Amino acid sequence: MVLNELGARINSALQTLSRESVIDEKAVDALLREICGALLESDVNVRLVQQLRLNVKALVNKDELAASANKRKVIQNALFDELCRLVDPGVQPWVPRKGKQSVVMFVGLQGSGKTTSCTKLAAYYKRKGMKVGMVCADTFRAGAFDQLKQNASRAHIPYYGSYNEADPVQIAMEGVAKFKKDKFDLIIVDTSGRHKQEAELFAEMEQIAAAIKPDNTVFVMDGTIGQAADSQARAFKESVDIGSIIITKMDGHAKGGGAISAVAATGSPIIFIGTGEHMHDLDRFSARPFVSKMLGMGDLTGLVETVQDMQLDKNEDMMKNIAKGVFTLKDMRDQLQSIMKMGPLSKLMGMMPGMSPEMMQGIDADESTRRLRSYMCIFDSMTESELGSDGKVFEDEARLRRVARGSGVRPVDIQAMLHQHKQFGQIVKRMGGPKGMLSKMNPAMMQQMAKNPGAMNPNMLKQMGGMGGMQKMIQQMGGMSGVQNMMKQMMGGGGGGGGGMGGMQEMMSQMMGGGGMGGMQDMMSQMMGGFGGFGGGGGAGGSGSGRR
Numbered sequence: 001m002v003l004n005e006l007g008a009r010i011n012s013a014l015q016t017l018s019r020e021s022v023i024d025e026k027a028v029d030a031l032l033r034e035i036c037g038a039l040l041e042s043d044v045n046v047r048l049v050q051q052l053r054l055n056v057k058a059l060v061n062k063d064e065l066a067a068s069a070n071k072r073k074v075i076q077n078a079l080f081d082e083l084c085r086l087v088d089p090g091v092q093p094w095v096p097r098k099g100k101q102s103v104v105m106f107v108g109l110q111g112s113g114k115t116t117s118c119t120k121l122a123a124y125y126k127r128k129g130m131k132v133g134m135v136c137a138d139t140f141r142a143g144a145f146d147q148l149k150q151n152a153s154r155a156h157i158p159y160y161g162s163y164n165e166a167d168p169v170q171i172a173m174e175g176v177a178k179f180k181k182d183k184f185d186l187i188i189v190d191t192s193g194r195h196k197q198e199a200e201l202f203a204e205m206e207q208i209a210a211a212i213k214p215d216n217t218v219f220v221m222d223g224t225i226g227q228a229a230d231s232q233a234r235a236f237k238e239s240v241d242i243g244s245i246i247i248t249k250m251d252g253h254a255k256g257g258g259a260i261s262a263v264a265a266t267g268s269p270i271i272f273i274g275t276g277e278h279m280h281d282l283d284r285f286s287a288r289p290f291v292s293k294m295l296g297m298g299d300l301t302g303l304v305e306t307v308q309d310m311q312l313d314k315n316e317d318m319m320k321n322i323a324k325g326v327f328t329l330k331d332m333r334d335q336l337q338s339i340m341k342m343g344p345l346s347k348l349m350g351m352m353p354g355m356s357p358e359m360m361q362g363i364d365a366d367e368s369t370r371r372l373r374s375y376m377c378i379f380d381s382m383t384e385s386e387l388g389s390d391g392k393v394f395e396d397e398a399r400l401r402r403v404a405r406g407s408g409v410r411p412v413d414i415q416a417m418l419h420q421h422k423q424f425g426q427i428v429k430r431m432g433g434p435k436g437m438l439s440k441m442n443p444a445m446m447q448q449m450a451k452n453p454g455a456m457n458p459n460m461l462k463q464m465g466g467m468g469g470m471q472k473m474i475q476q477m478g479g480m481s482g483v484q485n486m487m488k489q490m491m492g493g494g495g496g497g498g499g500g501m502g503g504m505q506e507m508m509s510q511m512m513g514g515g516g517m518g519g520m521q522d523m524m525s526q527m528m529g530g531f532g533g534f535g536g537g538g539g540a541g542g543s544g545s546g547r548r
């Protein structure tokens with residue numbers, strides 16, 4: 001069973017429970033039977049599933065259940081905690097720091113996705129402003145250096161390797177020395193793999209590790225290997241000092257439960273999961289957001305981080321405009337460009353609270369990308385003064401036709417884009433001006449959150465409705481169904497109605513801290529700190545640090 005289905009099945013079991021007139025031990029047993037069955041079908045290790053069952057049963061003890069007014073909540077919370085425990089070894093992962101000159105060595109079996117993941121990780125930290133270099137110490141597989149070279153060039157990452165040197169230890173040492181001399185922040189060393197766990201591979205790994213003394217060794221494991229994950233992870237762990245793990249191929253039909261739970265059981269934290277072959281298909285892994293997303297409760301940590309990566313706030317003109325409640329066509333173009341850089345919109349969407357995996361079905365990500373590209377062509381055909389306007393100038397048909405000709409689209413397509421722009425302009429006006437919701441946030445509340453993030457929990461989102469938090473934002477966007485419609489519309493999924501592109505951007509700009517006093521971004525960081533903390537200790541994503 002793939003993980004999306006697992007989430008849906010757990011949700012459905014919980015819903016069945018909430019429909020029960022009497023929630024007693026029998027009902028809890030039935031729930032656990034259904035959930036444990038689903039976990040086993042997702043390849044989660046039998047031993048771990050059994051442990052989960054016992055733990056939930058112990059947590060939800062009969063007396064407490066009888067006394068509690070909200071039984072479903074008690075059970076749901078216990079289950080949520082146990083699902084998190086299943087994928088979380090409770091270890092803070094190592095994270096590179098700018099200016100520290102860290103060396104990270106990648107190990108794993110052949111074809112597990114090492115080289116691809118090296119590049120994804122390099123690109124990830126490059127986006128965080130680090131100087132990153134890649135070294136190819138794989139002399140075993142012909143073509144390995146060419147592959148790394150190609151990947152690195154595509155991502156504009158400097159690389160080091162050799163066609164002549166046959167000794168991987170020598171190449172690794174030379175590459176690390178070169179990048180250290182050039183003051184690189186992060187040096188990623190890709191090593192060779194083998195078809196199976198064999199002594200020769202482990203000996204080579206040990207030699208390279210002894211020579212370059214990595215600050216962290218990342219074990220890359222194919223997420224589709226099911227129950228075999230357990231022994232593979234343990235074998236690598238025994239041979240090299242595995243600091244962290246990346247599980248690849250978690251897209252498509254990977255069951256993934258085996259790899260994730262087995263790895264967590266070995267005591268090394270999973271830091272990322274690979275979700276496709278493209279550069280951006282790397283999701284930071286942290287237990288609570290992962291479980292939350294799986295259950296359709298969103299991943300606010302990931303969303304905040306992705307939005308931070310867009311660096312919308314670096315666009316000072318736009319931020320000034322938004323604060324004044326103004327939104328020009330150029331502002332829209334700049335935001336869309338930032339969004340496009342982050343990879344498929346479906347990824348952002350999956351992080352939205354309330355966006356269950358089922359809701360994502362029927363969404364055409366290619367269509368959304370095509371639409372955004374056509375918008376870019378439209379913007380490119382506009383003059384500077386048209387871009388700086390609110391779009392009303394296009395009531396002049398001659399102008400509209402000129403831009404349509406220049407961009408190769410129909411006038412009606414431009415009108416559709418202008419309509420979305422107008423909708424967003426209205427939201428910006430409501431939010432950004434002196435009476436906007438950004439100005440209504442309560443500083444005392446923010447301070448309290450900063451002092452005691454541990455007190456926060458997901459319910460906080462609800463409580464914040466009164467002071468202009470997520471809930472209010474969602475309400476402004478037409479309620480949850482409005483958000484869903486809007487997202488579907490954006491994604492080309494024919495949702496109809498809804499707020500169009502505007503709402504999404506409203507959310508983005510909200511989070512980017514337009515509210516002074518630290519902003520939505522920090523607020524969300526704080527909330528997520530209480531919800532489960534940033535897996536990277538504020539480093540892997542840096543999301544927790546804010547910019548105060």
Ligand SMILES: Nc1nc2c(ncn2[C@@H]2O[C@H](COP(=O)(O)OP(=O)(O)OP(=O)(O)O)[C@@H](O)[C@H]2O)c(=O)[nH]1
Pocket residue numbers: 108109110111112113114115116117138141144192193194248249250251273274275276277281
């Ligand atoms: N669908 C999907 N494919 C992936 C992912 N990560 C890697 N791949 C693909 O898996 C294949 C093997 O990936 P590589 O990066 O070459 O694997 P490797 O571990 O470096 O292999 P060796 O260099 O031979 O040891 C390639 O076709 C990748 O595109 C992922 O997250 N999802």
